[in-house]
Amino acid sequence: MDVSLNSTARSALSLLSGNRAAYDKTLNKVATGKDVDTASDNAAFWAISKMMNATSLSNSAAQDAIGISQAITDVTQMGISAASDIVTEIRSKLILAASIPGGRDAVNAEIGQLKEQLKSVADASGFAGQNWLKLGGGEQPSTKQLVSSVTSDPDGNAVVNTIDVDTTGIALTSEGDADDGLLTSAHGVTTRTGGSYTYHLLDVGSQTAATGSTEIEVSEDNSADEIAGMIAATDSILSGLSDAGIKVGVTQSRLSTQNEFLYDLNDAIDSGIGSLVDTDMEEQAANLAAQGVQAKLQAQMLNMANFDSRKFSQLFR
Numbered sequence: 001m002d003v004s005l006n007s008t009a010r011s012a013l014s015l016l017s018g019n020r021a022a023y024d025k026t027l028n029k030v031a032t033g034k035d036v037d038t039a040s041d042n043a044a045f046w047a048i049s050k051m052m053n054a055t056s057l058s059n060s061a062a063q064d065a066i067g068i069s070q071a072i073t074d075v076t077q078m079g080i081s082a083a084s085d086i087v088t089e090i091r092s093k094l095i096l097a098a099s100i101p102g103g104r105d106a107v108n109a110e111i112g113q114l115k116e117q118l119k120s121v122a123d124a125s126g127f128a129g130q131n132w133l134k135l136g137g138g139e140q141p142s143t144k145q146l147v148s149s150v151t152s153d154p155d156g157n158a159v160v161n162t163i164d165v166d167t168t169g170i171a172l173t174s175e176g177d178a179d180d181g182l183l184t185s186a187h188g189v190t191t192r193t194g195g196s197y198t199y200h201l202l203d204v205g206s207q208t209a210a211t212g213s214t215e216i217e218v219s220e221d222n223s224a225d226e227i228a229g230m231i232a233a234t235d236s237i238l239s240g241l242s243d244a245g246i247k248v249g250v251t252q253s254r255l256s257t258q259n260e261f262l263y264d265l266n267d268a269i270d271s272g273i274g275s276l277v278d279t280d281m282e283e284q285a286a287n288l289a290a291q292g293v294q295a296k297l298q299a300q301m302l303n304m305a306n307f308d309s310r311k312f313s314q315l316f317r
Helices: 007-030 043-099 101-124 224-277 281-316
Strands: 143-152 158-167 187-191 195-200
Touching: 043 101, 043 158, 043 224, 101 143, 143 224, 158 224, 187 224, 195 224
Parallel strands: none
Antiparallel strands: 143 158, 187 195
16 A cells, blocks of 8 residues: 655645745845845846946046035135235235335335245145146146036936136236236236336246236335335236136035035935835844744644654554
């Protein structure tokens, strides 16, 4: 007689094996925090998440680049502000020189010290190898390209978008053409008495000097009208510094707005990716606990089936 000794045990073992596979899958979801971890879990969601993750990483790289650009413009703006303060102080010294003809040598010495400070400001106003306030020999004002974002063209190729900044009228000094620097260029002025003068504030040994211009210095030989012309020249310089500050300030504002947009955009992208691939941790924790209980019950069933089978087989011995 043919007797099947353990069909119940085999069924219990099959159930236990299936539950173990489900338990391992749930455990992996809890460990990774993802419902879709590989393409086999959900090919469409996995592909979309990878593509959007690449976009998020590109935006993060653009934010890093914007951070550098913001540092460059911040340093430039600080330099312009410091230069404005020093030129304003020089203007005050010129007014003082006009009022005390006998003490102009001392005043000129102070102006000389302030000029050295201006040179130091121009020299120090650089970041990451870029200094918009100082032009070296052979350098000219140019358009600077600051990274603002990274997008894709219709063919899926990465496109780096930039904010273009024309640095004309921003540099303080120029060792090439003196007229490219606000402090080294010639400023033609007319006084209230009708006198016409052309002055520049700094001489940095430019390859092309300011044509027909005299460096601002005071001495006992200067007439009151000449000093008035120097004061008017400093007013012209301060106006140029104000325009430069406005231009840099507009760029700072654009960079700040773009950085905030990319931050919000990345938040939205990350949230979208999460809705596609992330798992519900509370739900999976509950599933894990339930499957653990199932496994214990099925193990007990298997033990019972094996025990009953052994007792039944003894009847045929």
